[in-house]
Amino acid sequence: MSAGFGPLLAAVTLLQSNGATMLPEWLADVLRLDGLGVAGTAIAALIGAFVIANVLLINAALAGPWAKRKIAAAFWGKLGPNRMGPGGTLIIVADALRMLSKELIVPEGADRPAWDIAPIIVAGSAMLGFAVIPFGKIGGVQVQLADPEIGLVLVFAIASVTSVGLVMGGYASKNKYSMLGSLRAVAQNIAYEIPLIVSAGSVVIFAGTLQLSGIVDAQTETLVSVGGFGIPAWYAFVNPFAFILFLTANLAEVGRNPFDIPEAPTEIVAGYQTEYSSVYFVLIYLGEFLHIFLGGALAAVVFLGGGAGPVLPGPVWLIVKMWAFFLFTQWARQTFPRVRIDQLIEIGWKGLLVLAFANLILTAVLVGFLEGDVEFAFASLQVITA
Amino acid sequence: MSTGEEQSGDDAGEQAIEPTEAKVAELQSLLGDHVLDTEEHLNAPAIVIRPDAVQAVLSTLKEEAGYDHCSCVTAQQYPDRYESIYHLKKYADPTDEVSVVVPTARDDPTSESGAPVYETASWHEREAYDLVGIDYDDHPDLRRILLPDTWQGHPLREDYDQDRPQIVTLRENANPLLEDHRGSEEEGESDTMFLNIGPHHPATHGVLHLETVLDGEQVLDVDPDIGYLHRCEEQMCQQGTYRHQIMPYPDRWDYISAGLLNEWAYARTAEDLADIEVPEYAQVIRTMGAELCRIASHMLAMGTFALDINGDFTATFMWAIRERERAQSVLEELTGQRLMFNYFRLGGVAWDLPSPREDFFELTRDFLDGLPEATREFHDLLTNNEIMQLRTIDTGVIDPETAKDFGCTGPVARASGIDYDLRRDDPYGYYDELEWDVVTEDGCDNYSRLLVRMREVEQSAKIIDQCIDLLEDWPEDEREIQSNVPRTLKPERDTEIYRAVEGAKGELGIYIRADGTDKPGRFKIRSPCFSNLQSLPAMAEGEYIPDLVAALGSLDIVLGEVDR
Known part of the structure; x- marks a missing residue:
């Protein structure tokens, strides 16, 4: 394999800078913070982060108390919230007030610092992941806070930090249901993060870079032209098998049906979050929704061309794709029964993992032959035969 | 009879x-x-x-x-x-x-x-x-079952002081947070975990407490602890007069819209005890109403079972509730109530079908016409769903012999291949005049219990359809809804009777001993849920927690009927 990663690494170094102005740089330029040197860049980055975080919070606020109910109501043949404000949207305010005015109940014997930190980690890690997500371009400005070379690895690493929060919360609650839930969360995340990363890895072979902006740029070409309409070379079209694997593993990663077993109401009450109330509950809830959006953003960036789309600017398209993924999770929630813990582990280790590796190696072989890198292809074939 | x-x-x-x-x-x-x-x-x-x-x-x-x-x-x-x-x-x-x-x-x-x-x-x-x-x-485990362990005296004894209040504080019950490794062989050195499921838990469908011992995610031992909803129903019935005062209570035993089925249990027992005739016309109305209740009850059972498997309020649950609401609307037209009907009387029913009768028939027919489409949806969403099958087939298995030993009846017994249905085997009402089949499945598992309920809904619809046809053609001058029943009933002293009907959950029986007055000397309710719930350990031990929850859901218990 080492022979195979040679050109790959070379490609990574080549694509370090892609020309467009990054959001913090642009902010520093517009707000005339250049004079302050490093401090100016830092302030500009903070402002950028503040803007992006707020956009996400607005999305989460819309999704949690309002859209989720509306979507569920549509599935049930009901109306959903419609009395408070236009389309019932003021229920967001009402819900926020309701949640915040609840008593914060601390269970007897809770492991205090850990119990308090857990919700912050859950919400914070999901938010942190967006630091490297390329939202697309508006007028030559790349709406992205940072674009490290190892963006894809970093974002997976950050998303996994959530598991730490879940375990902390579950273990520190001193509740048996919470502990069962947190143990399930660990088992599930280990079982599904590997196929998730491996199926994303097949995209890296195509794109030849781990840099998220690079992966998006690699999808801008036209795959085939049908009657004047160009179908873009999104990896969802190039390698639909990997896309399906990624979506499935992503459902498990964000803990939605049929893989919502870490919470599993009706089995273990609410799993790791059983003992959380009031503000902490809001934080965990927020973390979950941000996590779904992060999963959606990743799916969009890696497989659906990031911010690519006609007429509307890039960030809008990315958010639309995030919401599409959110809708997908809600659809799954309404229709799929939940698998049992042993079945979940079995599907993860025996099914998805094997398929993900098969996909990775086949992709490597195909890419090797297509690009004429016979050495790379044979190296991959050797892995299969071994 | x-x-x-x-x-x-x-x-x-x-x-x-x-x-x-x-x-x-x-x-x-x-x-x-x-x-x-x-x-x-x-x-x-x-x-x-x-x-x-x-x-x-x-x-x-x-x-x-x-x-x-x-x-x-x-x-x-x-x-x-x-x-x-x-x-x-x-x-x-x-x-x-x-x-x-x-x-x-x-x-x-x-x-x-x-x-x-x-x-x-x-x-x-x-x-x-x-x-x-x-x-x-020689009883394996003679403890109190309905009342708290610390209760003083036995309430149905003559010398029991009914007026002395007894307060059982939380302190007297076991502390749920204490270390507890029961069920493991070696004290202190065990990997098992004791878990209280309930009495307040999303999956217990009421106030049921399961004392569970887990080994990891597997259930080693489960002991249902009941009595949280004990409302002295038997004693209340003993204090009411046969003629009118008892009939409202059965509605409150199995309160999951099985009201008329419960009322029929009392009506059948008391009518046989006091030798009361019921006009045929009233029997047809009773049969129709009872089957409507069965559909409503099975719909909720299917919905909550889906809820237990899906784990959230999902489309399946809401769609089942929608069909149940339709059944309830028909029942509301018939009885004036949606849940606590109080529609049966000894010797008949309270009143005739609502007029104009055509509107009622149309409403009922609309409901019946919509049912096949609804069942198709449930088959699409539930029974044909592969994850659902993965979850329910071969889980919560109870073989026919064990089921009989536990006195299981109703859909639980029929899903274990026991061909037992009182409507056919001990006919009452108008059932033996109608065309319908007893549904059985041989799977003995959670999936079979779901299938039996779904297929029973179809059979009930068939029965209702025939009843509607009969009622439509019934000559106007023969529409007798109640026979002539004395104002006060005083069955002979020491007459004893035990009679059962096929309730939504199984054999709902009542034992009455008359003491010569206008109130029963002893009124005992045989609740199908009580017996069915007893078989839960046989189904769930050795399974995973989710299957324990699924098995509990598939039993379709109503705590109001378990605890009475």
Whole structure:
């Protein structure tokens, strides 16, 4: 394999800078913070982060108390919230007030610092992941806070930090249901993060870079032209098998049906979050929704061309794709029964993992032959035969 | 034994007695010296035995005479003695009944336990011990079952002071946070975890408490703890008059929209006790109403089962509730109520179909026409869903022999291949005049129990359809909704009867002993949920927690009926 990663690494170094102005740089330029040197860049980055975080919070606020109910109501043949404000949207305010005015109940014997930190980690890690997500371009400005070379690895690493929060919360609650839930969360995340990363890895072979902006740029070409309409070379079209694997593993990663077993109401009450109330509950809830959006953003960036789309600017398209993924999770929630813990582990280790590796190696072989890198292809074939 | 047989006159009555005598003689020759005396209950011959011969008699009756269904155990106090009555039946023919009466001394009410013979007697005897205070020797686990462990006295005894309040504080109950490794072999060094599921838990469908011992995610031991919803229903019925005051209570036993089915249990028992006829027209209305209730009840059972498997309020649950609402709307037109109907009267029903009758028929037909589409949706969403099948097939298995031993009835028994339905096997109402089938499945698992309920909905719809046709063509001058029933009913002293109907959850039986007044001397309810719930450990031990929850959901218990 080492022979195979040679050109790959070379490609990574080549694509370090892609020309467009990054959001913090642009902010520093517009707000005339250049004079302050490093401090100016830092302030500009903070402002950028503040803007992006707020956009996400607005999305989460819309999704949690309002859209989720509306979507569920549509599935049930009901109306959903419609009395408070236009389309019932003021229920967001009402819900926020309701949640915040609840008593914060601390269970007897809770492991205090850990119990308090857990919700912050859950919400914070999901938010942190967006630091490297390329939202697309508006007028030559790349709406992205940072674009490290190892963006894809970093974002997976950050998303996994959530598991730490879940375990902390579950273990520190001193509740048996919470502990069962947190143990399930660990088992599930280990079982599904590997196929998730491996199926994303097949995209890296195509794109030849781990840099998220690079992966998006690699999808801008036209795959085939049908009657004047160009179908873009999104990896969802190039390698639909990997896309399906990624979506499935992503459902498990964000803990939605049929893989919502870490919470599993009706089995273990609410799993790791059983003992959380009031503000902490809001934080965990927020973390979950941000996590779904992060999963959606990743799916969009890696497989659906990031911010690519006609007429509307890039960030809008990315958010639309995030919401599409959110809708997908809600659809799954309404229709799929939940698998049992042993079945979940079995599907993860025996099914998805094997398929993900098969996909990775086949992709490597195909890419090797297509690009004429016979050495790379044979190296991959050797892995299969071994 | 309602209209059909009553109307056929005296001849049938006399003929019925002779086989009874032959049966008693047969039982006497089988049991020999064990039989002290024989009595005649209205439903069956009764044999009186010594308290130390219970196991010998019961096992002979079970093994040799084929009485494999211990339907109920009733305990009561007389001025001079205590009495336990084992109501035995055959799954093959529930009309072949026998009551085993075990009198015990007033100063030392100790009797041998029947639990080693019939598993189901275990809980029934615990209840008898709890409420009446009879001690059962050789009982595997004689604890209180409905009342808290610290309760003083036995409430159905004559000397019990009903006016003295008893407060059981939380402190007196076990602390749920304490270390607890019960069920493990070595104290202190164990990997098991004790988990309280309930009484407040999303999956218990009410206030049920499951004391569970887990090994990882697997259930080693589960012990249902009931009694949180005990409302003294039996005692309340003992304080009401037969004619009108008891009928509202049955609605509150199985309150999951099975009201009319419950009312029929009381109506059937009291009508047979007081020898009341029911006009055929009223029987057709009763049959239709009861089947509407069964559909509503099964819809909720399917919805909550889906809720247990899906784990959230999902489309399946809401769609099931939508169909249930439609059934309830028809029932509301018929009875004026959506849940607590109080529609049956002794000797008939409260009033005729609402006028204009055409509108009612149209409403009902619309509901029935929509059902096939709804069932198709449920098959798409639930039974044909591969994850659903993965979750439910071969989980929560209970084989037919175990199910019979636990006294399982209703869809639970029929899903284990036991072809037992009182509507057909012990006909009442108008069922034997109509075309319909008893649904059975051989899977014995959670999936079969779901399938049985779904297919029973189709059969109920078939019954309702035929009832509507009958009612539509019923001549106007023969629409008699109630027979002539005396204002006050005083059945003869010491007449005893045990009668059951096919409720939504299974065999819903009532035992009444008349004491010569206008109120029952003893009123005992045989709840199908009570017996079905008892089989949960047999289904769930060794399974994963999610399957325990699924098995519980598939039993379709209503705590109001379990605890009464």
